[in-house]
Amino acid sequence: MHKKLIFYILFLVFPFVSLSQKKVEIKATGQYEARDLTLEEVKSRAIEDAKKNAMVKAGIAENVTVTDFLYTFEDNDKFQDIFQSFVSTETGAEIVIEKVTEINRDINEFGNILIEVEVDAVIYKHKNKPDRSFVIKVDGIREFYYENDPLNFSFLPTQQGFLRIFNVTDKLAFVLYPYEDTENSMLNDEKGVVFEKNIKVNFPVNNNMDGYYFGIDDPVKDKEYNLLIFVYTKNEIPFLDEPNVANIMRWIYEIPMDERAVEQFGVVVRK
Secondary structure, three states: OOOOOOOOOOOOOOOOOOOOOEEEEEEEEEEEEEOOOOHHHHHHHHHHHHHHHHHHHOOOOOOEEEEOOOOOOOOHHHHHHHOOOEEEEOOOEEEEEEEEEEEEEEEOOOOOEEEEEEEEEEEEEOOOOOOOOOOEEEEOOOOEEEOOOEEOEEEEEOOOEEEEEEEEOOOOEEEEEOOOOOOOHHHOOOOOOOEOOOOOEEEOOOOOOOOEEOOOOOOOOOEEEEEEEEEEEOOOOOOOOOOOHHHHHHHHHHOOHHHEEEEEEEEEEEO
16 A cells, blocks of 8 residues: 655653663853854854863763764755764763854954854763664665655664664654554554564564655755664663654663664655
């Protein structure tokens, strides 16, 4: 059956699992100066500098690296506008930026753009390192899709666990799996499914779907950027906040690093 899905913001309720991450709230400043970059590019790099400084203020000074959250696309600047980047360290800490305030913008005597920002950040310090035996493999996701192209993929975990998939665009975020349609229960996925070790599962798992379908609601746009975030956990963990990038990242970072595996895929959808 060929169906096009209309996505809604979903609120899912699951049994609660106690989490033990230490959160630290930090204010930090950062700056960047350049001649050959745009204002937005300079500001973005100033924010990355502020993130590093926030980590240092939190006592996490070694091996700090800034990693882009996604991949390189044909319109990478736009993609960077939509999705935040994140900071990670070998010591096991992650950061979510709550607020960015530009405190200075200037062009110096040499014609260089200088931007200084202050960030309000929440840093999550993890007690444990990732469990390298707890990983997932996702195959079949392309970088580009048209609106009528079905999204199908396979999922293979190395251990038993629970899966949640988020999709984030510049307009909204929603839960792709387990999917729930308030108007058509035939499209609903079963909740609380346990995925078994080394058993490959093809998605969608619902026999009433032949694939997931992307849509571009804005009539003036000819393409849209999507981020698929796969979060696989050893236990069922509730996600109770409004779905958006910051809340999703907070939820992920609250989970101990040895209790989760996360993969993300960037997708450009064209009309």
